[in-house]
Amino acid sequence: MKTYLVTGAAGFIGANFIKYMLAKYQDIKVVILDSLTYAGNLGTIATDIDNNRCVFVKGDICDRTLADELFAKYQFNYVVNFAAESHVDRSIENPQLFLITNILGTQNLLDAARQAWVTGRDDQGYPTWRKDVRFHQVSTDEVYGSLGTEGYFHETTPLDPRSPYSASKTSADLFVKAYFETYKMPVSITRCSNNYGPYHFPEKLIPLIIKNILEGKKLPVYGDGTNVRDWLYVEDHCKAIDAVIHNGREGEVYNVGGHNEKQNIEIVKLTIRTIRQLMTDQPEYRQILKKREIDADGRISVEWINDDLITFVKDRLGHDQRYAIDPSKITKELGWIPETCFEAGIEKTIRWYLENQKWVEDITGGDYMKYYEQMYAGRELK
Numbered sequence: 001m002k003t004y005l006v007t008g009a010a011g012f013i014g015a016n017f018i019k020y021m022l023a024k025y026q027d028i029k030v031v032i033l034d035s036l037t038y039a040g041n042l043g044t045i046a047t048d049i050d051n052n053r054c055v056f057v058k059g060d061i062c063d064r065t066l067a068d069e070l071f072a073k074y075q076f077n078y079v080v081n082f083a084a085e086s087h088v089d090r091s092i093e094n095p096q097l098f099l100i101t102n103i104l105g106t107q108n109l110l111d112a113a114r115q116a117w118v119t120g121r122d123d124q125g126y127p128t129w130r131k132d133v134r135f136h137q138v139s140t141d142e143v144y145g146s147l148g149t150e151g152y153f154h155e156t157t158p159l160d161p162r163s164p165y166s167a168s169k170t171s172a173d174l175f176v177k178a179y180f181e182t183y184k185m186p187v188s189i190t191r192c193s194n195n196y197g198p199y200h201f202p203e204k205l206i207p208l209i210i211k212n213i214l215e216g217k218k219l220p221v222y223g224d225g226t227n228v229r230d231w232l233y234v235e236d237h238c239k240a241i242d243a244v245i246h247n248g249r250e251g252e253v254y255n256v257g258g259h260n261e262k263q264n265i266e267i268v269k270l271t272i273r274t275i276r277q278l279m280t281d282q283p284e285y286r287q288i289l290k291k292r293e294i295d296a297d298g299r300i301s302v303e304w305i306n307d308d309l310i311t312f313v314k315d316r317l318g319h320d321q322r323y324a325i326d327p328s329k330i331t332k333e334l335g336w337i338p339e340t341c342f343e344a345g346i347e348k349t350i351r352w353y354l355e356n357q358k359w360v361e362d363i364t365g366g367d368y369m370k371y372y373e374q375m376y377a378g379r380e381l382k
């Protein structure tokens with residue numbers, strides 16, 4: 001039985017990953033390490049934790065004593081590191097927090113793995129490693145910086161981070177690469193485009209837009225909304241990570257993109273149209289709406305769900321204009337392709353949020369509302 005340490009698995013992508021892995025493989029054990037910060041929700045993974053195939057440990061990836069204890073107890077084969085402070089706006093407000101978690105935390109895990117997995121030295125003095133181990137770093141396309149109107153990020157694109165968040169992720173990637181070059185540690189890195197799907201924390205664009213529509217609130221869009229992102233359905237991302245950790249070459253970076261380039265304003269307008277159409281086709285969804293206007297047929301109205309909800313707000317500092325990933329390397333080497341077109345993925349995502357309002361209510365408490373007000377108060381353009 002292979003054993004996985006999955007850090008940050010109470011967050012969005014990590015939670016989807018463990019659900020995918022536990023469903024696919026019956027002969028694995030997953031140990032989740034998560035400090036349950038504002039974006040981590042134990043309720044997201046509660047049904048997966050059985051203390052047999054899936055064990056939860058509350059703790060910080062910066063805690064070396066804990067990391068050593070876990071490696072000694074569970075004899076991990078794989079480390080999949082999702083744990084990170086991940087929101088650009090938060091990194092602008094508090095850069096040091098991102099250095100601590102994203103850089104020092106990653107290095108701490110790398111060193112704990114090195115201590116646990118090294119079996120000796122070869123003739124040249126390099127460490128020798130267990131044959132069945134891999135450290136996988138989950139990274140982001142934001143390490144590459146910003147693109148113009150044309151071109152794509154390739155694995156060989158120079159790293160050019162523009163925000164404290166992306167700078168911290170870049171540094172973490174470089175530490176992972178350094179452990180491969182210096183110690184010959186078996187590592188791999190994936191750099192993904194923007195993920196969307198179930199369990200996404202509502203500070204990010206798509207779930208924020210869904211939540212605000214359901215509450216009858218304005219929809220804040222940075223700048224003029226023309227910033228472009230490549231969107232990747234989260235389950236497709238999980239499949240890519242699975243492929244890389246088991247079959248990817250050691251020391252390699254693999255870009256994971258969705259072939260779904262969209263301007264932010266396109267995303268917002270499509271989400272508005274999709275929610276309105278779903279509530280037109282399935283009126284029972286209207287009961288979720290907190291804004292209650294009655295239409296001519298005596299039903300809860302959806303006429304107000306339109307583009308008039310959009311409000312443009314002052315742009316984010318250092319806001320990258322465009323991200324676009326070329327995933328041809330992972331397709332050629334491992335056969336992975338993004339399976340979910342955006343129009344199908346966004347409908348699946350919206351339906352999930354409509355049908356899981358209890359999860360949204362549980363995760364968006366007072367801390368989230370304080371953050372929301374801090375980020376968007378006073379930003380409306382005149």
